[in-house]
Amino acid sequence: MLSRISLFNREIVRQITRSVGWVGIVYLLGLVVALPLRLLMQVSSEYPNYQKYENLFQVDFPIQMLFILSVPILMAIFLFRFLHVKQPADLMHSLPMTRSRIFHQYTLTGAVLLVVPVILTMLIVLILYKVLDLNLYFGIDEIFYWGGVTVLISLVLFLAGVFVGMFTGITAVHGVLSYVFLVFPAGIVFLLVSSLGFFLLGFPDSYYLHTKIETYSPLTHAMVLESRVLSPGIATVYAILIGLLYAGSLFFYKKRQVEAVSQAIAFEKLTPVFKYGAAICFMLLGGIYFGNIGMKSSWWIFGYIAGSIIGYFIAEMVLQKTWRVFTNVKGYFIFVAVMLLSFAASQLIFNLYEKNIPELSEVKQVYFSDVPYHYANSEDFESELTFTLKEPENVKAVLDLHRSIVNTRSTKKESIFFAYELENGKKVVREYEVNRNDFDELLKPIRESTEYKNASNEIFLVDTEEVDKITITPRGMRTKNAVIADSKDIKEAITILKEDAKLETYEQMNHFAYINSDVELLLDNDKRIFFEWKRSYKQFEQWLDDKNLLAEASLLPEDINYILVADKQDLVPDPYIAFDDHTLLKKLEEEGKVLKIENKDEISSMITAAETHIDGAFIAAIYYHEKGNYEITSLKENKLPEFIKDHFDK
Known part of the structure; x- marks a missing residue:
């Protein structure tokens, strides 16, 4: 009993509730409007929409995100605003209470004010679920998933806001830096990867940018909860992060000086980190922006210079609280010198990276395609295509192509992507922008190989027993098509299509004829497979003609x-x-x-x-x-x- 009294002071808790309780009320109202009220409106509508929700974040997702991503940060800002105003800061720290006790009371009370609205919203949805029989829309387990994830994300954002609040003495800076801190992991990865794509020959920037980069930040991850499930692994990471942020906030709160009120950065030793960090981030952003628009190395360089200048002097203005900072150029020139030295030192690493091509004996298999999206996010694709080659002669052909690309200057037109999986379990991933015409002789044996055709053409994945219907629609047509529904005809058609695909030459693969028709296979599980009937498939054309379907299947x-x-x-x-x-x-x-x-x-x-x-x-x-x-x-x-x-x- 004594320890509980020493930890919590009822008067302070009451004062906290009076000052920031309204934030919790706003959170409750927002969640109720976005979820239970929206469900009630949908069910009671004159024409109810029986939409099956994969998860409850799909219900008014933008409204939910508006509150989930803003209210926890607002709670942290208003809760610890006494750190940013001199009189409240002096008053609070003159009380006969340790800093640990103050921190625990404020932080835990704020956390409760965020968690209670989520729990109340869950209870309302559970009542509606039982009363209105909402199992047509979602399962009861989705309610608990929604509640658990919302609590987890809310606490991560709240504790991140509390943590950032320990480092600044200005409320506006607290708000801005909280979001910068949260988005930083995903943001800096994006900036570095995009920049390395410019400097490093073969660096697969689009591959890394499509490997769920949004999961690197709880803020950006929350923005895809509508379509992505929060995995147990990431949930565990967030739970650990909550503990680390809580402990870190307490540690720095104890170290913080009361005099830091009204200072942009509360710890003087961290001002260079803020200043040069801003310069680096703006430099990378400027390079990416101007480089991608101008599409020339000169624009990349201009972007880096302009971005670094803007970032450096904006940081100076924030720190000095004045715009008259343009005479402080010494620090900027030091920054430029360090960046140039770093770039020069990295050239050796860049050269080793660019020339690193595995030997044939080291390669277990290689993924070879035009784009990395399927390889980076294979679980998001229903297709079973692998684009993977294992036969030694094909792997050797890919390696020969790779070496030729590295040693040849080619205009940037199309993408070629390699992903080697080595015998030792490691990977070597590369992507190049080239003019494919420069490498026709090396591409031809790869793309004409049976293994590559089987790995890259969906027609070879089709089991004729699973196909219910084939629909062939000429290019540009909406109402004209040929339909094959007889099971015998379906088997014949797919067999002939496979034979034509096996005979397809490299030249035919690269001829994007407008006159080709679109083919849709409807499977017995309602899945659909789409591909082209190319007019180079002469056996299939003759078969259609024999079945009197050629006119309906062709653009005339x-x-x-x-x-x-x-x-x-x-x-x-x-x-x-x-x-x-x-x-x-x-x-x-x-x-x-x-x-x-x-x-x-x-x-x-x-x-x-x-x-x-x-x-x-x-x-x-x-x-x-x-x-x-x-x-x-x-x-x-x-x-x-x-x-x-x-x-x-x-």
Whole structure:
């Protein structure tokens, strides 16, 4: 009993509740509006929407996040505001109480004021669940999951806010630094990875940026709770983090001087960390911003210089509480010198990294693809495609390609991604932006290999017994399609498609013909698989013709009203700007700079030559008979029909 009295003072708890209790009330009202009230409105609607929720964060998720991500920080700010105002700070620290006792009373009371609203909201939802039979919408276990995760995230954010509050004497700085502190782990990883993608040849920045980088910060992780489950491992990390933040806050509170009131940084020794940390973060941000927009190394350098200057002097203004800081340049030049030395010293490491290509005997298997997304987040894809090669001759071919890329200067056009899994359990991951045409001879044996085709084409994953229906829709069509529903025909069609895919050449793989049709396989478990029927698949084309389905499965001249063709040079400087709108082409037509094609034979030649990749010398807008339907295509100069050449050569 004596220890409990010595730890908690009722008058102080009452005073805390009076001053910040309203924050807990706001939290309760916000959660009630976002969850139980929203569910009640949905159920009592005249036309109820029987939506099945995978988790309760999907119910008015933006409103929930508004309160979950803001109220805990507000609680920390208002709770410890006495540290930022001289009179309350002097009064509180003149009381006959130890700092430990003050800290425990304030922090634990604030935590209770955050947890109670979550528990009350849970109880309301549980009552609604029983009374209104809400099992149609979600399971009862989802209520406890929502409550547990909300409490965990709220306490992590609250304790992070408390921890940051120990380092500053200004309320506004407390609020800003709390969010900076929370987003810092994910933010600094993003900045460093993006910058290394510029400096290091082969560094797979897009791979690392797609490896759930948001989980590095509780703040960013909370923003994806609608679609991602909080794993037990991360929940454990957050629980440990709560304890560490609590202990760290208590430690620094004991060390903090009362005179730190109104100081941006309460500990003088930490001011260089704040100043140069801000300079580094702004430097990286500036480089990424200007570099990605300008797409030149000169813009990256400009961004680094501009960002570092802005970050350094903003930090100085905050610390000095004045804008007259531009004479304090000595520290900035020291920063620049340290950055240049660090960059020079890192060149040796960069060179070793760029030249590190494993030997054939070291490689267990290699993931080889155009993009890293599937490899980085394979559990998020329903596809069973592996893009993985194990046969020694294929692994050797990939290694030969990799060495050639490292030793060849190539223009940046397309991505090539390697992920080697070594015999010792380690990984070597690389990504390059190259012009694939420079490496056709090395790519050809890889992509034409049976192993690669089996690993990269979904048609080889299909079990004919599981397919209920095949639908083939010509490109650009909405209502026209060919349907194959007979089980015997389905088996024949898939067998022939697999045979055609096995015979496909590298050149055919790289021909993105517009005339190809889209194929949808409906499986017996309601899953759908999509791929293209390429017109190079001649066996399947003959089979469709034999079944009298070819006309319905193909794009024909009769389906098209007319086509407008324009020289890309007559379009805007960046032709990608207007490809979702036909207004510009119409304007060029009025000016006589566009060829309008209405003859069916010429339309047939056009759609055969057209490609989906918008990188040809000529642009074409195909207008269908279906009202309001048109698509933009491209024509390469070496595949132009003669009548188009004749028109534009005039």
